[in-house]
Amino acid sequence: MLAGRAAARPGTGYEHDPEAGAEAQGQQCRQEQHLRSDRQVGDGGCAGSRFCWARGPSARIDEWRVGNRPVSLDTYPLIGWGPRENLYLATGTYRDGFHNSPLIAKIMADDLLGSSDRYEHPFVPTRAPFSVMTAQESAAETAYHTASLAYEASLNWPRFWSHDALPRLFLQSPQKMYEDLGEPYGLSPDLVRLLARGARSNDGPDRDAYLRVKSLLQTRGVTTLSD
Numbered sequence: 001m002l003a004g005r006a007a008a009r010p011g012t013g014y015e016h017d018p019e020a021g022a023e024a025q026g027q028q029c030r031q032e033q034h035l036r037s038d039r040q041v042g043d044g045g046c047a048g049s050r051f052c053w054a055r056g057p058s059a060r061i062d063e064w065r066v067g068n069r070p071v072s073l074d075t076y077p078l079i080g081w082g083p084r085e086n087l088y089l090a091t092g093t094y095r096d097g098f099h100n101s102p103l104i105a106k107i108m109a110d111d112l113l114g115s116s117d118r119y120e121h122p123f124v125p126t127r128a129p130f131s132v133m134t135a136q137e138s139a140a141e142t143a144y145h146t147a148s149l150a151y152e153a154s155l156n157w158p159r160f161w162s163h164d165a166l167p168r169l170f171l172q173s174p175q176k177m178y179e180d181l182g183e184p185y186g187l188s189p190d191l192v193r194l195l196a197r198g199a200r201s202n203d204g205p206d207r208d209a210y211l212r213v214k215s216l217l218q219t220r221g222v223t224t225l226s227d
């Protein structure tokens with residue numbers, strides 16, 4: 001779920017484009033007018049209508065991204081106003097978007113309608129990523145996940161080889177990544193496997209993604225549970 005630039009955010013003075021024209025947009029105009037004239041929208045006149053926050057003759061598409069299990073850098077959801085004006089995000093739910101959807105819908109509706117009875121949560125999109133483990137724990141967990149994946153893919157390991165030899169083998173790549181990152185905080189093992197590939201590549205999309213994450217961690221740091 002993503003509401004674009006033209007979202008009618010209470011209190012931001014969203015301007016309607018009178019040239020927009022079409023019949024459907026006429027309906028939108030009335031609803032947006034309603035939002036603008038009564039920013040609290042206490043009577044819920046626009047609630048349930050996607051036209052309130054899904055249009056925009058002035059909207060510009062910068063980039064399209066598509067994924068079946070949309071995931072954020074820390075694997076926790078992104079719910080709330082984004083870094084740009086009038087951008088609202090409700091995504092990043094990864095494998096849990098269905099069962100969380102009733103609560104996410106309530107949070108989103110309350111935010112868009114300016115409700116005073118808001119559900120407090122830490123998942124604002126502009127946060128620094130959460131870290132719930134150390135780099136060392138993350139590297140070890142990543143190695144364990146990777147070894148499990150190998151068994152799931154029918155790996156046959158000779159009986160007389162130690163059961164922990166495989167995780168130890170897979171530990172090297174995440175450990176090297178964390179050495180390069182120089183961060184004491186750990187990322188989710190689900191992402192470390194992908195990022196570690198970028199850490200050891202010379203170029204290509206994996207490398208680009210890794211470097212973006214590295215730069216983001218250096219500039220914004222992480223949020224730990226004790227913060």
Ligand SMILES: Cc1cc2nc3c(=O)[nH]c(=O)nc-3n(C[C@H](O)[C@H](O)[C@H](O)COP(=O)(O)OP(=O)(O)OC[C@H]3O[C@@H](n4cnc5c(N)ncnc54)[C@H](O)[C@@H]3O)c2cc1C
Pocket residue numbers: 001064066067068069070090091092093094095096097098099100
């Ligand atoms: C196989 C599978 C099983 C899952 N099982 C579960 C489960 O059991 N329980 C659970 O809680 N979660 C489950 N999930 C995760 C859940 O589906 C996601 O977390 C959730 O759907 C993400 O919601 P979203 O709104 O961010 O993205 P989406 O649900 O992907 O919604 C994005 C929407 O945007 C539309 N769109 C994309 N590009 C454009 C564009 N340019 N213009 C207009 N529209 C566009 C898409 O068509 C889509 O409708 C599962 C996911 C998968 C893939």
